[in-house]
Amino acid sequence: MSNQNTKRNVGLVVLLIIIIAATAGGYSYYANIGNTNTTQSMTETTSTATSNEAVSILGAGATFPAPLIQKWTVEYNTLYPWITINYNPIGSGGGIQQITQKTVDFGASDAPLSDAQLQNATGLTLMPETLGGVAIAYNLQPYGIANTTVIKFTGDVLAGIYMGRITQWNDPAIQALNPNLQLPKATITAVHRSDGSGTTYAFTDYLSAVNSDWKSTVGRSTSVAWPVDKTATGIGAKGNAGVAGTVANTPGSIGYVDVIYAAGKSLGIGAVKNAAGNFVVPSLQTIANAAASATGTPDPKDLRLHIVNAAGDQSYPIATYTYILLYKEMSNQPSMTKSKAEALAKFLWWAIHDGQKYAPDLIYAPLPQNIVSADEQLLTSLTYQGQALITR
């Protein structure tokens, strides 16, 4: 083939690709123009301060609180430009692992650590920093039930679906809860997380709390063996976004996602029966109600809290705290210096006070006062070589 010919052909191909790309790009731009409320804070990055006493802190862990923690790190950096905090959302288990091995300055986890996990990391403490809810999402639009229609569920029905015992949408158990709806005779596809996740922990913690069968055969964990996978139609998807996308894509499916991933998406969101017997949809208010129902100041030495199936008329039952993991005696960590330890303690102090005002915009409920007091006690007990880092 002559060289000239080759050149001409390559030019032709490049032109072709540009045309295809431009057409496709233009199409998708117009197709998505009404769907642009993506979270801004996710893409913001911290700018490195160039001060002579620059401090750089590294954290890693749960993806669930990541939008809020990343918002905090940005806001805190504008207040104190010499302090840079980087948070790496690698998953709760990854956060636990890294803080146990002391490769990060702080970790984050949605699931409270088990006693065995705490034994692996002497001196590790948990500090609840925000709370969120898990929404039940479904897609029955192809069967004539709009996404704005609220379907009612109980814990027993959800357990039945994920155990593969309730396999049709028009099952009497679901139909009885929703007498005004004409539920279709369609197979239920139960979507769950394929990766380990704090969201799965919260969901299975709830099912274990309300259904003794679930508790004894499946239990609560960041990843469980879903009975529905063996006996009926279960599907595993990666990440909250994966579950939301699979539900949106699969007619007749149901799934559980963090509330922020259900809001604004083309999904139906169900109401769940709470301990008081009311059907409640997840919202900032109903999640805050669940947290507020646990009164009294908890023990700052062990802040592992369970707020699933909480009391209160308007409490959403599938709510969970999410935790910052850090060492009480910070000089235990090889990479920690006194100035870093102080900066981290002060950042967390700011996060549980001023930082809470950024929570509602990202659909996290602000911490109730009793938890803030417990967190304050915990933060004042932090030390570096025996010296308190925060004094009141």
Place this chain on the structure above:
Amino acid sequence: MQRHTLPRRAGKKSRRPDLFWALLSVAAVVILIITAINLYALINGSAASLRYFGLGFLVGTDWVPNPPEGPPLLGALPAIYGSVVTTLIALLLAVPISLGVALFQAELSPRRLRTPSIFLIELLAAVPSVVYGLWGLFVLVPFMRDHVNTQLKTWLGFLPLFSGPTNGLGMLTAGVILAIMIIPYGSSVMREVIAVVPRSQREGSLALGATRWEMIRTSVIPYARTGIIAAIVLALGRAIGETMAVTMVIGNVARISPSLFLPAETIPSVIANEFTEVAGNDLYLSALFELGLILFAIAFLMNLAGRILITRLRFTGGSDRIA
């Protein structure tokens, strides 16, 4: 003077090791060392699991890493099954297409179309796997569910292979996406080996009155077959280790079912999904290492089989230039 020194240098090079020789040797040894370290790490990491589960790990069908009571119950068979089945589907679809593409580009294509078609096929190889996954989840899955799977079920639904509910997420979709991903690998190697088939071979068969198809069938393909098998082995290696795109469309369920419509899992997808959540559960982590070891072994055996096949064919006639 130049004329005088040149032959002497050339003579030395072939006898005594010099810097160039040393550099190349280091490069070759480094590869061996990396492979050895890799294998050592896999075996070392799997030790606890190998000891606890033994051979039962290979045939176990349960995957319960965090049971409510007692130690984890882990078996690799669903993941092995999913890996083998999706790879087979991918090869069944990709090998004929790759061969067709390669033959078209090497034998039939008008010059004007040759370069663009090579360019476009090779572009497919440059697309990152996660992009294939995204496209798979949002475009291919609904398409398979609404068109391909329903048709298969209507016409071939009596076979267990095409029974059961069709969500679009499952082994068949994973196989299709893998096929698309390995076509460029298979076809470019095949095209190269077909292009080096000597002209005399073609001219000989044409001179005997063969049509173009007969010429390709009797002269080109037999001559290039060792290279074609090498291309298939390369594509297979790529398919069995593919992670991200498969994870996004296979449905991630530890289940062995005859139906290709149903969700399953593969060895790489299990590792990718679960490695972040193994803290404080050493047996679980060790089991994931053992899965990696199994994948290593499968890939090794497949390569070995390919090598043996190539040597066998070479003895019965074929090209020495290739592979």
